[in-house]
Amino acid sequence: MAGRKQFDVDEALRRVMHVFWRWGYSEASIDRLTEGTGLGRSSLYGTFGDKSTLFRKSLQRYAQTYHPLYDQALSGPHPSPSAVVAAYLQVTLNRIADPTVPDGCLLTVSATQFPALDAEGQAMVRAMIDGLRAMLQQALLAAGADEQEAAELALCTLATNKSLAVLSRAGFSSEDLATVAAAAARLPGRTHPLPE
Amino acid sequence: MAGRKQFDVDEALRRVMHVFWRWGYSEASIDRLTEGTGLGRSSLYGTFGDKSTLFRKSLQRYAQTYHPLYDQALSGPHPSPSAVVAAYLQVTLNRIADPTVPDGCLLTVSATQFPALDAEGQAMVRAMIDGLRAMLQQALLAAGADEQEAAELALCTLATNKSLAVLSRAGFSSEDLATVAAAAARLPGRTHPLPE
DNA sequence: CACATCTTGGAACGATCAGTACAAGACTCT
């Protein structure tokens, strides 16, 4: 039926990522993946490998796409820890508002919850979470937070990030999500009041 | 093999609940349920019905067990909205600290994310979430919060509750979870400073 | 054109899924 690939590999991986994004690991069946990409089973297996490999490549694809956005949001000079948290969560809110992308990213939520994913994949998820946490912590330090405050805020921001995914998938409105994010950004206000 | 039931129905339901709790709906296979309860398939189906019915009864069992605790934590007089949030989240932390109960309650987390659960079950989950939200809101009003503040704090406390489940399942330490909960309880501090 | 290489659709594999059928055993009641 074919001699050379009849699809764009990168675009296919993007769609694969969105299927895992939407369904998590376990419920992203091969049938759903073929349906979501338009590819046949053979093309999927021949190009990417088995399901867990596919998931790991989706994770890499996610990092490649979104980590620069988080990096950019965190790298600029921030007047306060509060601004760091707000900038970070705004990236998440923008991602949720993107109509070309499914609601509620379950890539790192559902994958850590079940052993259906192999150890290598779980380790990747954990490394990604730890990386974001460290990235946040560093940006918070740069914005004037002390050690303890930076650690605490990084953790809480990560927690808010996860809850945004869950609430979004549970059907909460974008206004509700923005409210949660805004509240999280007010967290450092107690010890680091914004200059009037 | 048997004439009268050879197990305690209520204890069996408790164990069923814990299996859904631990695995969510989809990954709680009948085999896992039989293994978790010690019952045979026939006993499970004969006593409770099919899987979705079993899940709904688990939800009811959860509400019956834990809603009174939340109710009790919220019903007493609270000096401030902050105290309400802290009391509510403390119930969650105590539940997580309970060694007889699995880490990270996925009863209402994973169930809303996938269509594997039937409409009736999803509606129950949604009703339970809405109920907790209303309960929180009312307690916050009673503690002196105005309408808008109560709505916002109820939402954020619910969000924190969900993130505690996800983080707990993801392997975060109980110290980290307590930190997240404590931070959430500091949220109302901005507009409702604690009396010195 | 001929040959090797690659891709693709579709069939098929064993495993597991939720759910059911049924017979054997244990109990209550008369």
Next chain:
DNA sequence: AGAGTCTTGTACTGATCGTTCCAAGATGTG
């Protein structure tokens, strides 16, 4: 004791899971 009811273990169903196999067709190279 005997009849009827309930419970339970086991085997089974059709569907779906992830994965592999293979032949057919399309391309690139000689």
